[in-house]
Amino acid sequence: MSGKIFVWLLTTVLLTSAAPAQAQQPRKLYRIGYLTSTDPAYESFRRETIRQALRELGYTEGQNIAIEYRYAEGKMDRVPELAADLVRLKVDIILAAGGDSVIWAPKKASNTIPIVMTGQGSDPVGAGLVESLARPGGNVTGVTNLLVELGDKRLELLKEAVPKVVHVAILYVPGDRTHGLELTEVQTAAQALGVTIQPWEVRDAKDFDRVFAAMRKQRPDGFQVLGGPVMRDNRKRIIGFALKNRLPSVYDNRVAVEAGGLMSGRTSHIPTGV
Numbered sequence: 582m583s584g585k586i587f588v589w590l591l592t593t594v595l596l597t598s599a600a601p602a603q604a605q606q607p608r609k610l611y612r613i614g615y616l617t618s619t620d621p622a623y624e625s626f627r628r629e630t631i632r633q634a635l636r637e638l639g640y641t642e643g644q645n646i647a648i649e650y651r652y653a654e655g656k657m658d659r660v661p662e663l664a665a666d667l668v669r670l671k672v673d674i675i676l677a678a679g680g681d682s683v684i685w686a687p688k689k690a691s692n693t694i695p696i697v698m699t700g701q702g703s704d705p706v707g708a709g710l711v712e713s714l715a716r717p718g719g720n721v722t723g724v725t726n727l728l729v730e731l732g733d734k735r736l737e738l739l740k741e742a743v744p745k746v747v748h749v750a751i752l753y754v755p756g757d758r759t760h761g762l763e764l765t766e767v768q769t770a771a772q773a774l775g776v777t778i779q780p781w782e783v784r785d786a787k788d789f790d791r792v793f794a795a796m797r798k799q800r801p802d803g804f805q806v807l808g809g810p811v812m813r814d815n816r817k818r819i820i821g822f823a824l825k826n827r828l829p830s831v832y833d834n835r836v837a838v839e840a841g842g843l844m845s846g847r848t849s850h851i852p853t854g855v
Contacts, residue, residue: 614667698723733770
């Protein structure tokens with residue numbers, strides 16, 4: 582995520598939405614709701630980056646802004662409850678730091694509080710979150726991560742880096758709309774590349790041992806891992822499996838590469854109109 586682009590969007594939406602109140606109360610304390618599917622430790626880098634960028638624009642926590650943090654800590658069923666809590670607090674704006682479900686939760690809870698995406702969802706138009714990228718309409722704007730348009734590119738990168746790859750195992754979460762769309766893109770690319778893909782379902786942490794045991798019997802020669810909370814929370818296990826079995830692997834972010842994965846395909850962040 583481009584910090585400058587994102588914080589520009591955040592402050593623009595905040596000031597625009599709060600303009601009438603600002604005229605009445607020049608020293609208004611703006612309240613930002615920070616909603617995420619992860620935990621405080623995982624969010625620390627992004628949280629501090631946003632704080633620093635806001636300070637550079639004259640917004641200091643505790644002085645002219647207050648930030649209400651709500652962490653689901655990987656428990657997605659808690660997200661709607663946390664979003665409703667922020668709406669009850671009447672925050673001026675909600676920063677949705679997560680995928681489509683994290684963005685949808687506050688949108689369902691309020692059609693008036695501005696919601697700013699941080700670039701972790703799929704296609705916001707296809708998901709019904711906005712009317713168009715240029716003119717979102719409604720109360721959702723921000724930065725979108727065109728994840729599904731890069732799943733096929735990651736497979737191409739893997740094939741280019743390791744030409745002998747012909748049988749690629751893919752980890753995905755069934756029922757995840759983004760994963761469903763990305764799998765379709767990957768399957769199309771696989772046909773053009775002469776690669777056979779084998780999707781493997783993982784719903785939660787307990788599925789990995791079973792799936793890895795089955796994959797060893799299938800003996801793929803390539804490995805592609807889609808993104809999301811389940812994969813992120815089990816990153817060490819996934820990368821450890823790939824390394825132990827000498828599987829060339831491609832991931833959705835560079836953090837996996839820094840942890841030992843072979844390569845990743847960068848995602849594209851497009852700011853939607855405000």
